[in-house]
Amino acid sequence: MSLLELEGVNVFYEDFQALYDITISVEEGEVFACIGANGAGKSTMLKTVAGLLIPREGRVLFDGQPINTMPPYKRVELGISSVPEGRRVFPSLTVHENLLMGAYRKRKGPWTADAIYELFPLLQPLRRRQASGLSGGEQQALAIGRALMANPRLILMDEVSLGLAPVVIKRIYEAFPTLLENGCTILVVEQDVQHVLTVAGHVACFLEGRIALQGIPSELSNEQITAAYFGV
Numbered sequence: 001m002s003l004l005e006l007e008g009v010n011v012f013y014e015d016f017q018a019l020y021d022i023t024i025s026v027e028e029g030e031v032f033a034c035i036g037a038n039g040a041g042k043s044t045m046l047k048t049v050a051g052l053l054i055p056r057e058g059r060v061l062f063d064g065q066p067i068n069t070m071p072p073y074k075r076v077e078l079g080i081s082s083v084p085e086g087r088r089v090f091p092s093l094t095v096h097e098n099l100l101m102g103a104y105r106k107r108k109g110p111w112t113a114d115a116i117y118e119l120f121p122l123l124q125p126l127r128r129r130q131a132s133g134l135s136g137g138e139q140q141a142l143a144i145g146r147a148l149m150a151n152p153r154l155i156l157m158d159e160v161s162l163g164l165a166p167v168v169i170k171r172i173y174e175a176f177p178t179l180l181e182n183g184c185t186i187l188v189v190e191q192d193v194q195h196v197l198t199v200a201g202h203v204a205c206f207l208e209g210r211i212a213l214q215g216i217p218s219e220l221s222n223e224q225i226t227a228a229y230f231g232v
């Protein structure tokens with residue numbers, strides 16, 4: 001059984017249909033990458049998994065259990081944690097307080113504040129610093145750390161590398177194997193295609209609300225991916 005399944009999911013913003021017949025299976029212990037241009041529907045799909053949007057049709061299954069209408073906080077308790085687009089750390093709280101907020105509905109598991117400081121050593125000297133003063137890369141590390149504090153089985157990451165320096169992006173991706181080793185499956189949305197395809201077990205390419213292509217990255221050609229990305 002897959003950890004997460006979307007079956008024929010249609011999602012609307014009022015009259016506007018943003019997702020058409022989305023079907024994906026995310027296997028436990030893998031990185032599943034969603035790529036595609038601006039407005040293709042990637043964030044909408046993540047919000048549907050997090051419970052911020054309810055599909056009008058289709059099913060969302062987590063560990064075999066239908067969760068279509070389950071509220072977001074219950075999904076966190078089940079083991080679905082989010083790293084939202086634009087980081088969204090709590091600006092007036094310190095780094096350490098932000099991490100503790102992530103543990104509010106935590107499950108049992110390996111992730112503690114100390115484990116996060118070990119994963120992202122750059123956060124250690126900043127622990128008493130207010131989050132509003134951090135750089136974009138530090139905030140992204142903190143947002144991932146905060147999501148991990150819930151000890152998720154599935155972590156949802158939106159636009160991981162958007163606006164970050166290449167050296168920071170590298171550091172974030174270097175943390176992925178440690179997450180997987182600790183039992184966390186990763187569903188990541190990216191526009192930086194090259195980077196994410198080196199770590200992904202499966203990729204789905206979104207185009208105008210539909211999945212134009214999906215498969216195992218090593219089995220797809222650059223031409224296929226480019227065509228699906230741009231719709232040519």
Ligand code: ATP
Nearest residue numbers: 013016018036037038039040041042043044045206
């Ligand atoms: P981006 O990289 O820009 O976030 P995306 O692939 O994540 O792109 P979505 O944000 O999921 O795309 O948007 C999919 C479509 O839904 C777009 O046409 C967008 O304009 C529309 N949309 C997104 N949020 C809303 C909203 N709150 N109300 C109405 N339409 C929305």
